[in-house]
Amino acid sequence: MSEMPVSLPKRLSPSAASTFDQCPRRWRFRYIENRPEPSGEAALVGSFVHRVLELLLAEAPGDRTIERAKQLARDTWPETAARDDFSDLDLDPQAERAFRWKGWYAIEGLWTLEDPAGIQVHSTEQRVEVQLDGVPFVGIIDRVEEHPNGLVVTDYKSGRPPRARFRADKLHQVLLYAAALRELDRAPTRARLLYLGSAVVETDATDDAVAEAMARLRGTWDQLVDACEHDTFVPKTGPLCGWCPHLLDCPEGRSEVEQRVAAGRIREDAPAVALVA
Numbered sequence: 432m433s434e435m436p437v438s439l440p441k442r443l444s445p446s447a448a449s450t451f452d453q454c455p456r457r458w459r460f461r462y463i464e465n466r467p468e469p470s471g472e473a474a475l476v477g478s479f480v481h482r483v484l485e486l487l488l489a490e491a492p493g494d495r496t497i498e499r500a501k502q503l504a505r506d507t508w509p510e511t512a513a514r515d516d517f518s519d520l521d522l523d524p525q526a527e528r529a530f531r532w533k534g535w536y537a538i539e540g541l542w543t544l545e546d547p548a549g550i551q552v553h554s555t556e557q558r559v560e561v562q563l564d565g566v567p568f569v570g571i572i573d574r575v576e577e578h579p580n581g582l583v584v585t586d587y588k589s590g591r592p593p594r595a596r597f598r599a600d601k602l603h604q605v606l607l608y609a610a611a612l613r614e615l616d617r618a619p620t621r622a623r624l625l626y627l628g629s630a631v632v633e634t635d636a637t638d639d640a641v642a643e644a645m646a647r648l649r650g651t652w653d654q655l656v657d658a659c660e661h662d663t664f665v666p667k668t669g670p671l672c673g674w675c676p677h678l679l680d681c682p683e684g685r686s687e688v689e690q691r692v693a694a695g696r697i698r699e700d701a702p703a704v705a706l707v708a
Contacts (some may be wrong), residue, residue, distance in 0.1 A: 435461050437659045448651045451693070455658055456666040456684075460677045465617040468676050470516040473532065477589045478532045479511045480571060480627065484587060485555050487547060488574065495547035500538055537589040539630020550587030551577040559611040564645045565606045565651040566652040580622035584608045592626040602634050606644035609636040610672065620662075 440447065440462060442561035451458040462465045468479075486503045487495055508531065541547060552571060553575040561571045568677055574585040584605050594603050605622035612619055622640075623633035634640060658664050678684050689707050691697035697704060 437662050440567075442567040443648070443655070444569050445607055448648060449604075451655055451658075452651055453671060454667045454675070455654075455664040456681060457675055457677060458655075459658075459664040465679060467501050468543050472520055473512065475514070475517055475520070476530065476534050476666070477485060477509065477536065477587075480537045480589045481587055482507050482510065483534075483538050484541065484573075488550060488552050488555055492548045492550070495550075497539060497542060500541075501535075504535060504538060508672060515589075523589055534589075537627040540635060541625070543628050544625055544631055553577050553582060558614065559608065559610045561614040563607070563610055563614065564649045566645075568607065568611060568648065570608055570611060571583060571605075572612075573610070574656075575617075575619070578621070582612065582617055583621040583623060584612065584619045585623045585625060588624055588626045589624070592624075592630040592632060598632050599634075603644050603647060606634070606636060606641055607648060610645050612643045613641065658706060670697070673697050673703040675703065680704045 437459075445590060447458070447462060461468055468605055481661070483503050484689060486507065487500050487674060490499060518525075520530075555574050556573070557572045557575060559572060560567075562568070572584060573587050575669060576583050576585060584609070586605050602622060605624060609619040609622050619636045621633060622636045625631055666681055666683045668683050670691070671686040672678060672681075672687045673691070676683070676686055684703075685707060688697065688701075688703045692704060692707060
């Protein structure tokens with residue numbers, strides 16, 4: 432790196448903060464050099480599911496049925512199919528059907544966790560852009576709902592629920608959303624992750640929990656400021672290098688993957704395996 436200052440981002444989203452925490456160099460590739468990153472099948476399934484559920488909750492409570500969700504999924508599918516990143520997956524007809532079923536199972540899984548007809552929607556897909564302890568924060572909240580004890584922030588997940596020891600880390604994002612809503616004079620009392628068809632992971636949005644999430648965000652921001660001032664984005668190598676799309680431009684990451692391949696310590700489906708073969 433040049434050790435010359437680079438421009439700070441105008442705002443920091445939960446996904447950008449997570450990317451920096453995972454690997455500062457990958458953050459630089461993505462957010463400074465604007466290198467494209469493929470969305471990947473899991474992310475596209477999630478986008479499809481989020482869109483259908485957003486439309487479902489726009490319906491009158493009595494119309495939020497599985498049958499209506501099926502129709503919305505059929506109507507919405509062309510939006511996903513027309514995306515360039517979906518075309519980049521190059522799925523054959525059988526794989527495309529599997530993709531659609533994976534999305535539908537996640538949508539249908541909402542009913543195993545709650546009755547959509549009983550949700551009192553405050554907002555969906557709400558964009559928030561606020562200062563959190565001096566950090567220019569931005570995010571999009573999947574759902575805010577009204578409960579007798581106050582507002583609840585909810586985020587949908589179409590993947591597997593985390594193990595117990597990782598749950599607090601995963602709740603960080605929704606607690607930041609709760610913090611952002613506080614800045615807008617709304618005070619959620621609870622923050623939840625809905626792992627569709629699997630589990631609800633939730634916590635009270637207490638002052639301490641929100642303050643801890645903000646402190647962690649502030650710590651990431653301070654490290655990011657220092658990295659930008661000196662243009663020193665040191666890579667964090669590890670198992671995730673096997674899925675990094677910038678591997679060939681990162682000597683440390685490539686070395687990490689080569690060592691893992693030689694030792695048999697990397698999943699066979701990691702895309703980087705083919706790059707170092």
